[in-house]
Amino acid sequence: MAVEPTALSTRILLLLVWVHHDLSFLVTLCGSITILYVDCVERPRGEDQYHMNQQEEESIRAEVLSLVRGEKPEPQRLIALLQRVQRHFGYLPRTAMIELAQFLHISPARVYGVASFYNQFRFSPPGKYPIKVCLGTACHIKGGEAVLKVWENKLGISEGQTTPDRLCSLDRVACIGCCALAPVNVVGDRIEPCVTPIRVEGLLLAMGVSPQRSTPEERAHASADREG
Numbered sequence: 001m002a003v004e005p006t007a008l009s010t011r012i013l014l015l016l017v018w019v020h021h022d023l024s025f026l027v028t029l030c031g032s033i034t035i036l037y038v039d040c041v042e043r044p045r046g047e048d049q050y051h052m053n054q055q056e057e058e059s060i061r062a063e064v065l066s067l068v069r070g071e072k073p074e075p076q077r078l079i080a081l082l083q084r085v086q087r088h089f090g091y092l093p094r095t096a097m098i099e100l101a102q103f104l105h106i107s108p109a110r111v112y113g114v115a116s117f118y119n120q121f122r123f124s125p126p127g128k129y130p131i132k133v134c135l136g137t138a139c140h141i142k143g144g145e146a147v148l149k150v151w152e153n154k155l156g157i158s159e160g161q162t163t164p165d166r167l168c169s170l171d172r173v174a175c176i177g178c179c180a181l182a183p184v185n186v187v188g189d190r191i192e193p194c195v196t197p198i199r200v201e202g203l204l205l206a207m208g209v210s211p212q213r214s215t216p217e218e219r220a221h222a223s224a225d226r227e228g
Contacts, residue, residue, distance in 0.1 A: 057095045063088065064099040073104050082115055090126045124162045127169035129188050129207050133159075136175030138182035143196070147183055148172060150197040154204055156212040167209060 052060075067084055071077060081104075085096050092115055101108040115121045133139075133148045148170075152158055155168055162169040178184045181193030187203055195203070204211045 052093075052095065060089075060093050060095045061099045064096045065103070068100070068103050071103075075104050075106050075110075078104060078106070078111065078114055079118070082111070082121060086121060091122045091124055093125075094123075122160065122171065124160065124169065125166060127162045127166050129168045129209070130186075131155075131168055131170050132173045132176070132186040133170070134174075134176050134178075134182070134184045134186075135172045136179065136182075138179040139175075139184055142182045144183040146197050147185065147195050147200065150200045151185075154200055154211040155209075168207075 064085060067088055068081060071081065078100075081100055082092060082097075085100065086092055089096065097111045097115065098108045101111045104111075115123075131151060133144060133151060135144045135148065148159060151170055155163055155170060157163055157168075157170055159170055159172050173186075176184055176186060176191070178191060178193065181191075183195050185192045185195045185203075187207070192199075192203060201211045
């Protein structure tokens, strides 16, 4: 009987963890697998859909070094430094994570493994109009998932991504504390209450953004085209 690739990968991972009994090894291994998956399967997602030139990368490296100036290169400071980098850039550029790994004397896989474990971190630059769709309990019950799908369709991107022109970014959030107004979205710095799927196009037009109409398959093809 053939073994599914996912099941086989899981068995290998568990075996390696059992052999090493080392949590740091697990984090590094998961980071390596995640990087491989993103590079081979999900690219472009996040920063990779934008091609940085050498000058931009050098600028990011310099800014990261400035952000960590005065810090000791202690790996236990990784999460705090990731938070600092994200506050500065609005997201975690790949170049910044590599520079941070070099500063802390750890592997880039470990940095990426930790960053991808926590949903507070994002890997694509926020758009001019960041759109956050609440999917807390109240919003989920009242159709938040359906609203998110319509946003994806109208913007031509998936949750966690930014439009190629960097005009809009789309994210899900756990709760924004306005449960009585569910389902709630945050568009820019404005809270939009009682958002139904039919309201999404109107919100886009109010921002001056022309709605697109794309299926998940079309979004996948568009991502593949941008990668090529």
